[in-house]
Amino acid sequence: MKRNYILFLFQCFLLLASSSCNPTVVDSVAVKEAVSTQLESFPESRLQDLYKSFFQDRFGPGHIIKDRQSARDYILSELAEADTLTGPKTELCGWEGNYVRVNLSVIADGQMTVDEVVDALMASAKEVTADDIERWKTEWAQIEAIIEQEHPDLPDLAEDKAKIAKLLDAGQYAYHHSAPYEAAYHPHYRIILKNLLDDLLFTGCCNNKQTDNMAITVNLRYMGVDGNALKFAEEMITSGTVDAIRAEEGNLRYEYYQSLDDPETILLIDSWANQEAINAHHASPMMATIAALREKYDLHMTVERYTGADMPETDNQFIRQ
Numbered sequence: 001m002k003r004n005y006i007l008f009l010f011q012c013f014l015l016l017a018s019s020s021c022n023p024t025v026v027d028s029v030a031v032k033e034a035v036s037t038q039l040e041s042f043p044e045s046r047l048q049d050l051y052k053s054f055f056q057d058r059f060g061p062g063h064i065i066k067d068r069q070s071a072r073d074y075i076l077s078e079l080a081e082a083d084t085l086t087g088p089k090t091e092l093c094g095w096e097g098n099y100v101r102v103n104l105s106v107i108a109d110g111q112m113t114v115d116e117v118v119d120a121l122m123a124s125a126k127e128v129t130a131d132d133i134e135r136w137k138t139e140w141a142q143i144e145a146i147i148e149q150e151h152p153d154l155p156d157l158a159e160d161k162a163k164i165a166k167l168l169d170a171g172q173y174a175y176h177h178s179a180p181y182e183a184a185y186h187p188h189y190r191i192i193l194k195n196l197l198d199d200l201l202f203t204g205c206c207n208n209k210q211t212d213n214m215a216i217t218v219n220l221r222y223m224g225v226d227g228n229a230l231k232f233a234e235e236m237i238t239s240g241t242v243d244a245i246r247a248e249e250g251n252l253r254y255e256y257y258q259s260l261d262d263p264e265t266i267l268l269i270d271s272w273a274n275q276e277a278i279n280a281h282h283a284s285p286m287m288a289t290i291a292a293l294r295e296k297y298d299l300h301m302t303v304e305r306y307t308g309a310d311m312p313e314t315d316n317q318f319i320r321q
Contacts (some may be wrong), residue, residue, distance in 0.1 A: 017079050024135065026114040026142045035147055044184040047102070047147065047160035048175055054143055055173050056101070057094025061191035062125035064173040071116045075190070079104055084291040088277070092189065095143070099124065100197050101189040109218065109278070112307025117190060124193040131170060138166045146217070155180075164216040203221055215252065216278060220268040228297040229266040232256060241289055250277020 038045055038053060065071050065100075079085075085105035093099040106112045144161065147154070156178070159175075167175060177187060222229040235254040236242050245254050253271035272278045281287070 013200060024252070026139060026146070027095060028142075028146055031143055031146045032043065032150055034092075034095045034200065035063060039151070039287070040179065040183055041051075043212075044142045044178075046156050046178040046180065047144075047154055047240050048156075048164065048178050049142075050147060051164055052177060052318065053101075053176055054140065054296045055136065055175070056191050057092075057096055057099050059128050059132070060099055060126055060140065060309045061121055061134075062128060065121065065125050068122055069120060071121055072114060075104065075107070075114055075117065078188055079107060082186070082285070084186065085188055086282075086287065087185060087189075088189065091293070092194070092196070092301070097194060099191050100194045101187075102197065103191050104188045104190065105282075109302050117192075120192045120196055121190050123196055123268045126189060128173070133168065133171055133173050136173055140164070140168070183248055189299060215273055216272060216275060217253070217269065217271040217306045219306070220270060221302045222266045222268065222294075222299045224264060224297055224299045227264070229264055229299055231297055231299040232293055233266045233268075234288070235293060239289075241286065241293075245281070245286060248277070248286075250280065 013232070034053070035050055038050060042049070052127075057141065082104070085108055087103055087105075089103050089106055089111075091101040091103075093101060099204060102117065104117075107114055109115060148157065148161075151157075160178075164175065165175065220306075222232060224232070238255070242254055242256075245251060250273040251271070252273060253269055255269050257267045259265040259267065272281070
């Protein structure tokens with residue numbers, strides 16, 4: 001497995017190296033589909049948000065990486081500061097889909113470890129030269145013309161065009177999300193080469209690989225002060241939110257427990273039939289209610305994730321029925 005993984009990384013390196021050799025003629029249909037998908041999923045997107053997706057697909061994550069430790073520390077600090085991790089787990093970038101935005105919720109939910117994400121991030125980075133940026137200017141001009149033709153009423157279009165042109169004329173390419181996008185979606189993701197992500201998630205390199213039909217239990221510990229964790233759990237119950245979650249398709253268990261050792265900690269045992277049920281729950285309006293209550297009681301969380309498995313006979317002997 002290790003030898004195959006190293007070979008795969010070498011193949012990724014060859015792909016990255018070859019991708020910047022020649023000017024690109026864009027596929028207008030693919031560009032239109034990519035733009036339509038983003039505007040449907042994130043209607044607050046401006047031109048600069050569309051630009052960000054396209055340049056991320058061309059250049060990957062290299063512009064935000066200093067070294068491995070810094071990349072790891074930044075992810076940990078972002079996870080600690082994020083109130084919620086909303087949005088899709090993965091989102092294809094640009095019109096070719098070379099790279100994927102991977103929501104940091106994959107770490108919070110236990111699908112990938114911090115180190116797996118960091119390693120994939122480092123392997124996905126590539127050096128960007130001045131010639132690469134010149135070729136990108138030509139490609140972006142094609143993409144921008146398509147966007148302007150298809151979506152002439154895009155908010156702040158002229159202003160964003162001018163800002164992007166100024167950026168590229170200065171020999172730079174990386175740009176941030178717009179303020180409306182940040183306010184609406186609170187993005188927390190990292191850019192990973194799609195083929196590498198596929199390899200991590202589906203060929204066994206990921207320690208927490210899940211199967212589609214395997215029951216999943218998530219243990220969330222809520223920690224606060226002045227009894228806030230208990231008040232949070234009580235309001236979740238009295239407001240009917242817990243009953244509504246239990247009624248969701250695929251929910252197997254949703255129960256709160258208070259620690260005997262630390263009364264300021266409440267444990268939630270949250271079990272689902274499969275990953276699809278969890279994804280549907282995360283996409284439901286219920287999550288906004290939960291997030292608001294977490295904010296109200298100023299709670300911090302830790303997450304552990306487990307998959308169902310049959311009890312081994314060697315363990316069964318210790319269970320009193």
